[in-house]
Amino acid sequence: MKLDKIDKELLNLLQNDSKRTTKEFANELKLSTTAIYERIKRLERSGIITGYVALIDRTKVDRSFTVLCHVKLIQHIKDFVIQFEREVLKLKEVVECFHTSGDYDYILKIHVSDMQAYRDFMITKLTAIRHIGSTQSSFIINEVKNSTAVFLE
Amino acid sequence: MKLDKIDKELLNLLQNDSKRTTKEFANELKLSTTAIYERIKRLERSGIITGYVALIDRTKVDRSFTVLCHVKLIQHIKDFVIQFEREVLKLKEVVECFHTSGDYDYILKIHVSDMQAYRDFMITKLTAIRHIGSTQSSFIINEVKNSTAVFLE
DNA sequence: ACTGAAACATTGGTTTG
DNA sequence: CAAACCAATGTTTCAGT
Numbered sequence: 288m289k290l291d292k293i294d295k296e297l298l299n300l301l302q303n304d305s306k307r308t309t310k311e312f313a314n315e316l317k318l319s320t321t322a323i324y325e326r327i328k329r330l331e332r333s334g335i336i337t338g339y340v341a342l343i344d345r346t347k348v349d350r351s352f353t354v355l356c357h358v359k360l361i362q363h364i365k366d367f368v369i370q371f372e373r374e375v376l377k378l379k380e381v382v383e384c385f386h387t388s389g390d391y392d393y394i395l396k397i398h399v400s401d402m403q404a405y406r407d408f409m410i411t412k413l414t415a416i417r418h419i420g421s422t423q424s425s426f427i428i429n430e431v432k433n434s435t436a437v438f439l440e
Numbered sequence: 441m442k443l444d445k446i447d448k449e450l451l452n453l454l455q456n457d458s459k460r461t462t463k464e465f466a467n468e469l470k471l472s473t474t475a476i477y478e479r480i481k482r483l484e485r486s487g488i489i490t491g492y493v494a495l496i497d498r499t500k501v502d503r504s505f506t507v508l509c510h511v512k513l514i515q516h517i518k519d520f521v522i523q524f525e526r527e528v529l530k531l532k533e534v535v536e537c538f539h540t541s542g543d544y545d546y547i548l549k550i551h552v553s554d555m556q557a558y559r560d561f562m563i564t565k566l567t568a569i570r571h572i573g574s575t576q577s578s579f580i581i582n583e584v585k586n587s588t589a590v591f592l593e
Numbered sequence: 594a595c596t597g598a599a600a601c602a603t604t605g606g607t608t609t610g
Numbered sequence: 611c612a613a614a615c616c617a618a619t620g621t622t623t624c625a626g627t
Binding site for chain 2: 288290298301302303304305306333334335336337338339340341342343344345347348350353355372375376379380381382383384385386387388389390391393394398423424425426427428429430431432433434435436437438439440
């Protein structure tokens, strides 16, 4: 699907606040509410907009402790990859898991309440997965920037 | 603010789809629409819900290439830290930047169109920031899991 | 792009545990 | 007394034109 300038501006706005009304977007982008409405529906139908979600403040729900954990498998072979990925998907503490190039095979983002909870998570859940060679945990000291929005221009 | 079981279930639902109606949530959680409505407002007022956003499919808007870039400063002193963080905030390609423990000082998530665009980004933008000692880029081969939702129980 | 009907969010007054 | 409910109003969405 081809996006014009207005589609991109609309996507930037929706990625920052999806609860504004079509009327507001219409005023800001100098179009009618119906025009905006139809553009949004088109973006949804085309699969560009995949959904709408609420974002929460993790510090207020006892999930302040975030860790980026680098994982290397014993051997990077198909069976091990499949099993590791399947097991990781089950772990609720893991919000992101990327298969990456570089020194490690995977990088995971993990949210828990505190260091003790992380220790428990590592011992009883993560390293319980077979074929893990080594891990290296980077604790998050500070979130300098943390956005879900991809800037379009 | 104290959260009961229903608040947590409601937060789990809202984190996965915020466009459902209060009526739907009401049916699912066996409460009236007003009760759900009031709980949502309370979660918003308390700051637990920080906002609502649209999520997009990056592969459809020419931002398929994601890199996790590890950055080490020449020296981890206050002035360098402040300047680096200030400059990183300006870079639209950087969606996340975490100050971390471990071998590197920062881990950044970067969305660009392709490898060539990443090369341009590195040369003209990232390494143009002063005081960077070294960088190590991990290219994302596959997204095994990628969620914005923190599971509550 | 406009309009009107239907669905939804929202509020005040009321009830319940 | 706080949380849930009911009913009534104002907004937004959205199909048909």
